[in-house]
Amino acid sequence: MSKSENMKRASKGLIFGSDNPYAIEVKNLRKIYKGRKVIEEVKAVDGISFFINKGEIFGLLGPNGAGKTTTINILCGLLNQTEGDAFVGGYNIKKDLSKIKELIGVCPQQASVYQYLNAKENIKLFGNLHLVKKDIINERMEKFLELLGLAKASNRAAKKYSGGMLRQLNLIVALISDPPILFLDEPTVGMDARVRRTTWEFINSLKNTNKTVLLTTHYIEEAEALCDRVAIIDFGKLVALGPPKELIEKHNAKDLEGVFLKITGRRIMEGI
Amino acid sequence: MKRQRIFAFVKIQLQSLIKVPTALFIVLLLPVALILIFGFAFGSIYVEDYGWTGQSGYLFEFMVPGFIAISGLFMAIPVALSFSEDREQGLLKRINTTPTSAAEFMGSHVISNMIMAIIQVAIIFILTFLMGGMKLITLEGIILSFVIMVIFSLSTIGFGLITATISKSAKAAGGIVWIFLLPQQLLAANLYPLPPETQIVTMFMPLHYASDALTLLFYGVDLSNLRIWWDLMILVIFSLVLIVAGILLFKKYGRA
Numbered sequence: 001m002s003k004s005e006n007m008k009r010a011s012k013g014l015i016f017g018s019d020n021p022y023a024i025e026v027k028n029l030r031k032i033y034k035g036r037k038v039i040e041e042v043k044a045v046d047g048i049s050f051f052i053n054k055g056e057i058f059g060l061l062g063p064n065g066a067g068k069t070t071t072i073n074i075l076c077g078l079l080n081q082t083e084g085d086a087f088v089g090g091y092n093i094k095k096d097l098s099k100i101k102e103l104i105g106v107c108p109q110q111a112s113v114y115q116y117l118n119a120k121e122n123i124k125l126f127g128n129l130h131l132v133k134k135d136i137i138n139e140r141m142e143k144f145l146e147l148l149g150l151a152k153a154s155n156r157a158a159k160k161y162s163g164g165m166l167r168q169l170n171l172i173v174a175l176i177s178d179p180p181i182l183f184l185d186e187p188t189v190g191m192d193a194r195v196r197r198t199t200w201e202f203i204n205s206l207k208n209t210n211k212t213v214l215l216t217t218h219y220i221e222e223a224e225a226l227c228d229r230v231a232i233i234d235f236g237k238l239v240a241l242g243p244p245k246e247l248i249e250k251h252n253a254k255d256l257e258g259v260f261l262k263i264t265g266r267r268i269m270e271g272i
Numbered sequence: 273m274k275r276q277r278i279f280a281f282v283k284i285q286l287q288s289l290i291k292v293p294t295a296l297f298i299v300l301l302l303p304v305a306l307i308l309i310f311g312f313a314f315g316s317i318y319v320e321d322y323g324w325t326g327q328s329g330y331l332f333e334f335m336v337p338g339f340i341a342i343s344g345l346f347m348a349i350p351v352a353l354s355f356s357e358d359r360e361q362g363l364l365k366r367i368n369t370t371p372t373s374a375a376e377f378m379g380s381h382v383i384s385n386m387i388m389a390i391i392q393v394a395i396i397f398i399l400t401f402l403m404g405g406m407k408l409i410t411l412e413g414i415i416l417s418f419v420i421m422v423i424f425s426l427s428t429i430g431f432g433l434i435t436a437t438i439s440k441s442a443k444a445a446g447g448i449v450w451i452f453l454l455p456q457q458l459l460a461a462n463l464y465p466l467p468p469e470t471q472i473v474t475m476f477m478p479l480h481y482a483s484d485a486l487t488l489l490f491y492g493v494d495l496s497n498l499r500i501w502w503d504l505m506i507l508v509i510f511s512l513v514l515i516v517a518g519i520l521l522f523k524k525y526g527r528a
């Protein structure tokens with residue numbers, strides 16, 4: 001990011017806080033859902049620690065219920081952690097949530113857009129919530145709609161979109177504020193192979209804009225294609241961490257799926 | 273509080289009135305249908321010595337205040353449904369990840385629903401006038417009735433928010449909201465005479481005060497009548513308590 005751009009961001013509050021060298025840092029994070037009886041206690045996230053460098057695409061892999069979404073929800077301020085610390089953009093999630101919300105864009109697992117609004121209306125709404133100027137919203141919106149192939153359908157109500165189109169709109173909404181940190185929670189689930197490929201290219205292009213991306217996915221090939229480093233979690237615990245190639249070599253596996261199988265004794269896609 | 277965020281929310285809420293047929297039906301078409309049906313059914317029945325004022329006129333004229341007040345109740349339904357649907361679709365969570373504050377979010381919804389309420393009341397008043405249901409009321413009375421209805425709508429928005437908080441889904445909200453609405457419609461609308469014992473129950477219903485004040489005004493009672501102002505004062509208190517309770521409950525339990 002250039003100095004002048006940094007100054008502009010700083011004036012809008014879109015700049016990392018403190019001197020934390022990482023975009024995201026997670027320290028011994030724990031989330032326990034307590035039931036009425038002790039036996040019902042669920043450790044959704046069980047003492048995980050990792051950091052994500054600025055400008056890195058970081059993958060969080062794991063089967064359903066592994067704790068991926070819970071981790072993202074804690075980092076976005078939607079859930080309170082039971083124990084541990086986490087910093088997003090150098091800000092503590094417990095103390096500086098309002099500053100964190102100015103830095104992040106979230107693409108949730110569920111395509112969360114207003115169904116009766118069209119793509120443009122949805123995008124404009126979220127741009128306005130981030131206080132982006134009208135002309136900048138329009139400029140970015142047209143660019144993203146074109147890049148993801150949604151331009152022709154942009155005046156159609158979201159309820160008339162296919163699952164894949166909704167997912168793409170979900171992603172654009174997360175990007176409209178040009179956030180330096182992005183949380184993408186299974187952004188391509190339900191997309192057909194062609195749309196998924198387009199979306200991968202789009203996510204990959206974010207590397208050029210120096211964005212930090214935390215991506216969760218079930219798709220091994222997606223993680224291998226996009227991520228600089230991946231963390232594999234299972235039953236809330238971090239079981240492996242590193243660049244995909246390094247992990248594959250280290251565990252003498254064919255792919256990441258093989259790594260997961262070797263470490264946990266089961267497949268990532270099990271139970272989906 | 274940032275104007276850009278509030279305007280953005282108000283805009284999409286008002287769009288929902290046009291684009292979501294359910295909202296359009298409940299907020300506008302249902303009250304209009306009510307006035308039209310009862311206007312034609314009772315507009316030609318002349319009654320003498322009616323009610324406690326002992327006035328004479330067409331039956332519809334005496335029923336109109338109750339119908340107008342009931343129309344205000346309907347505002348609770350789209351409020352409860354829209355919040356519950358937004359939660360089901362994960363929109364509340366998503367909005368919660370933006371820098372939007374709870375005050376901006378809730379404030380904008382109260383504003384947009386108040387605008388809807390004003391549109392609703394205006395249409396009902398015009399229709400009632402055209403149907404001949406405003407022969408006894410004075411111009412000052414019409415203006416005060418309008419204010420009373422808008423304040424009353426605020427209390428129903430509060431009911432809507434409370435419903436959205438305690439409902440797990442939009443379907444549930446569609447049913448639960450009637451727990452608040454039906455007793456009021458049956459007991460507090462002044463549509464027909466009820467035994468005095470029911471007054472103890474209706475004292476806790478905002479509709480009672482709205483319909484009582486409207487009845488007085490539509491019967492042509494002078495604005496100096498203290499009962500109108502007493503009704504209005506209690507209505508203001510009810511509305512404030514319900515809207516604040518609705519906002520606080522929704523903020524604490526309803527956003528996730």
